[in-house]
Amino acid sequence: MNGFDRRRFLGLGFLGLGGAAGAALAAGGLAAGATWASPAQRSRFTSHPFALGVASGDPLPSGVVLWTRLAPEPLAEDGSGGMRGRGAVPVRWEVAEDERFSRRVAHGVANATAELGHSVHVEVDTLRPDREYFYRFRAGGEISPVGRTRTAPTAAANLDRLAFAFVSCQNYPAGYYTAHRHLADEDLRAVVHLGDYIYEGGATGNIGRAHAPAHEVHSLADYRIRHAQYRTDPDLQRSHAAFPWIVTWDDHEVENNYADEISQHDGVAPGDFLVRRAAAYQAYYEHLPLRRSSVPKGPDMRIYRRLRFGALAEFNVLDGRQYRSDQVDRNSPEAQDPDRSMLGAEQERWLLDGLGSSTARWNILAQQTVMARADRDPGEGLRLPMDNWNGYEPARQRLFDGVVERGVENMVVITGDAHCSMAADLKQDFADPESPTVGAEFLGTSISSGGDGADTDRRGEQWLAANPHMKFYNQRRGYVRCTVDRDSYRADYRAVPYVTRRGAPVSTLAGFVVENGRPGVQEV
Structure with a gap:
């Protein structure tokens, strides 16, 4: 935090996961050997308790995180998911090598507690590396949908090929999640979500998908309802159930354009904003397949981490919100501090230490906002956005210089946030077109945010005219499918023509490759 007294915050009375929920977690909320609760607690639910589906995440060679949340009434006004008054509820989980569960390899019982919104995060660590598995949950006589997942190969494994996709920005009222339905049909090992999993506002949209609650969310109950609403979408559920996910956040999981403890709204005290941030972080943890290392402690939550897929690829999953300096005006002297x-x-x-010591062929930075220079003035001046890396040029320069100094090869940055697609070379000095290229950036469009979109817009015309390092721009909705082998990293931009009605087909707009040892972006 930037100067706010955490001890003072802890006296404000917000019960984050560092309090009773953290104690419940330590007491066995995730334990495979947890005991069954009383018969009254095992009584049947008012309706199907697995209405939010299932998910897995953060694959390691020995296992994955399995997730679900008991919510027979997902949009209950108190945020309980219809579990008000229920204590710890035992949830059986099982993992098998086949979809019929005839070859079961792991099983146990986890307690779904009220302090964690009756969510379950099971860290299975007895599986074999680089294997496909199926999983499901049982509670109160009900059985969840079946999910499919896959463990990572060992760190030294000579993986021939890695296919994954990345997505971001799924504003519920703005459009249907048709891209997720197509994504679930891809042949992938994992999906990376780069932020804006929910939106905090009270938008109604124009397709009959109004936000619940109808107002901008602030409290823990509000954020729980909003996450639950998004989780009820069948296409999103299908995508989650098809692959393990690797997730990070951006701003809308809390509030648009926030920076560390600073609200975008003038006059909001840091202490007041941190109460909101703590609520948002807890609800985020409760609804996504994250490990115990990411359990929030009040307004603090460690989400940056590293995941490896054999000798082929290492993912550095970044957090570009929780620790950043506040945004400043472009013309302010502070901009170059x-x-x-x-x-x-x-x-x-x-x-930088991780990149410098990496032995992986491809070093992937999974992060939130545009890193390449994104000038919108084709003339002599600079017109740059200030909420992404263009507003943090000293930090970007330290990163690029550090990459060069450490001799980091094959750095590829995958990015969300901007609701458009873009491919670019990352230059050590963007003012000099002959400057060394230190990496490649692939910016992925939104799932639904911004509505139907178009092939181009005014911003795209300006970007391509003003930034010679940019190779491609498109403003349709969709996702980016990436295929990595020892010789190349390929990114295919997959898009749907509309999201404001159902049933859109998907197609590949363009494909780009980065060759091993040659950091520039080349069109296929």
Whole structure:
């Protein structure tokens, strides 16, 4: 935090996961050997308790995180999911090598507690590396949908090929999640979500998908309802159930354009904003397949981490919101302050140290906002956005210089947030077109945010005219499918023509490759 007294915050009375929920977690909320609750607690639910589906995440060679949340009434006004008054509820889980569960390899019982919104996060760690598995849950006589997942190969494994996709920005009232339905049919090992999983506003949209609750969300109950609403979408559920997910957040999981403890709204005290952030972080944890290492402690939650897929690829999953300096005006002297940071000093060191010591063929940065220079003035001046890395040029320069100094090869940045697709070379000095290229950036469009979109718009015309390092722009909705082998990294931009009505087909708009040892982006 930037100067706010955490001890003072803890006296404000918000019960985050560092309090009773954290104690419930330590007491066996995730334990495979947890005991069954009383018969009254095992009584049947008012309706199907697995209305939010299932998910898995953060694959390791020995296992994955399995997730569900008991919510027979997902939009209950108190945020309980219809579980008000229920204590710890035992949830059986099982993992098998086949979809019929005739070859079961792991099973146990986890307690779904009220302190965690009756969510379940099971860290299975007895599986074999690089294997496909199926999983499901049981509670109160009800059985969940079946999910499919896959463990990662060992760190030294010579993986021939890695296929994954990345997505971001799924504003519920703005459009249907048709892209998720098509995504679930792809042949992938994992999906990476780069932020804006929910939107915090009270928008109604024009397709009959109004936000619940109808107002902008602030409390823990509000955020729980909003996450639950998004989770009821059948296409999103299908995508979650098809692959393990690797997730990070951006701003709308809390509030648009927030920076660390600073609200975008003038006059909001840091302490008041951190109460809101703590509620948002807890609800985020409760609804996504994250490990115990990400359990929030009040307004703090460690989400940056590293995941490896054999000797082929290493993912550095970044947090570009929780530790950043506040945004400033472009013309302010503060804009070039060398102490300004996007990631915070600790995460920045962690990233550069990890990149410098990596032995993976491809070093992938999974992060939130546009990193390439994104000038919108085709003339002599610069017109840059200030909420992405363009507003944090000293931090970006430290990163690029650090990559060069450490001899990091094959750095690929995958990005969300901007509701458009873009492919670009990352230059050590964007003012000099002959400057060394230090990496490649693939920006992915939104799932639904911004509505139907178009092939181009005014911003795209400006970007391509003003930034010679940018190779492609499109404003349709969809996702990016990536295929990595030892020789190349390929990104295919998959898009749907509309999201404001159902049934859109999907097609590939363009494909780009980065060759091993040659960091520039090349069109296929």
